[in-house]
Amino acid sequence: MKICTKAFLIFQVTMVVVTTVLMTIYWVLLCHFIKETISFIESVILSTCIAFIYAIFLLPVWKLWKGKTWYSLSLLFFSTITIIAVLSFIISIIDTRDWGFSLFWITIYIYVLAFPANLIISIPIGLIGKYISTKYNNEAS
Secondary structure, X not given: OOOOOHHHHHHHXXXXXXXXXXXXXXXXXXXXXXXXXXXXXXXXXXXXXXHXXXXXXXXXXXXXXXXXXXXXXHHHHHHHHHHHHHHHHHHHHHOOOHHHHHHHHHXXXXXXXXXXXXXXXXXXXXXXXXXXXXXHHHHHO
């Protein structure tokens, strides 16, 4: 799958919107259940930052995917998030400076706390990616 296509651009924009909406709902509900206070604006900002990070992760995932099944895109996306989290965790263990410690807590915060949301988000990302890929491949034919 080529990265510089209309299908990929539409997929990236759709993925950012879907991730932002689902992550916002997740953070608001999580903070409500654990009795933490987070404003709606804070959760939207956090969710949007996470969505843009995921958009960067999807560059190699889209290239590796090659238009197969939707669940392979979901699995590749979720695996990429997991690999990045494990690598940043290893770096934070190896490097004992301040930024290594910060990286450790960011990894814990985003990956561990958002694990259910990441799992849920990977499913619509796979479905949307397959739909967009199929739609634009059929139009190109």
